[in-house]
Amino acid sequence: MLRIEQIKSYKIPRYPHGLYYERSCTHPWKVTGSVASLAVLALLVSSCKPGGGIEPPPTTVVVEPPPSGVVGPPPMPPELVTEREARTVINEVFVKNGINLEEDVPFSFSPSDQNPISLELDGFNKDLNIGYEYITYEDATTFTQEVVTELDEASASDVGGPYIKAVGPQHYYGDAQQAYEELENTIQDFIENLRSRGII
Numbered sequence: 001m002l003r004i005e006q007i008k009s010y011k012i013p014r015y016p017h018g019l020y021y022e023r024s025c026t027h028p029w030k031v032t033g034s035v036a037s038l039a040v041l042a043l044l045v046s047s048c049k050p051g052g053g054i055e056p057p058p059t060t061v062v063v064e065p066p067p068s069g070v071v072g073p074p075p076m077p078p079e080l081v082t083e084r085e086a087r088t089v090i091n092e093v094f095v096k097n098g099i100n101l102e103e104d105v106p107f108s109f110s111p112s113d114q115n116p117i118s119l120e121l122d123g124f125n126k127d128l129n130i131g132y133e134y135i136t137y138e139d140a141t142t143f144t145q146e147v148v149t150e151l152d153e154a155s156a157s158d159v160g161g162p163y164i165k166a167v168g169p170q171h172y173y174g175d176a177q178q179a180y181e182e183l184e185n186t187i188q189d190f191i192e193n194l195r196s197r198g199i200i
Helices: 028-047 083-096 145-156 177-196
Strands: 102-109 117-125 130-134 163-167
Touching: 083 117, 083 130, 083 177, 102 145, 130 177, 145 163, 163 177
Parallel strands: 130 163
Antiparallel strands: 102 117, 117 130
């Protein structure tokens, strides 16, 4: 560090000359004074906070609010009424209405303007020409939407049928009882329609 000294007079401008060295602050009173100054400064800064003084450590846990949007487990895929369950429910409805069905009956159906196609019905009464099919994913290759439409049209006509109710796969969330009841109502409505038309 340079030491500045006043020069009283000189004739030729020149730089000051001599040996210069930097003093180190190793005096104990200077070090203590510096630490004390920092401590006082820290107390002054902390006193500017609300409540004054040094803040105590937090004693409560801050809980962050949940993120916006839907929280919770992901939605579950719907469950499917199995073919065995559907057959049990549907057969009970037919039996309650006095109609006995044979199971797994080969059936030849002739859609309009097409060659006959071979089907296998889950339940069929040959004497009444009445039956049903619960369409599972394995049956979708033969019971296409066109075939189901043709079966519905034949059931709606009064020229001898066949009267076959094709029911698509039933899904439910959690409680299967509602799906069973809907299946029962569908078959009961089908039977009551046939009864009102004098077919059974």
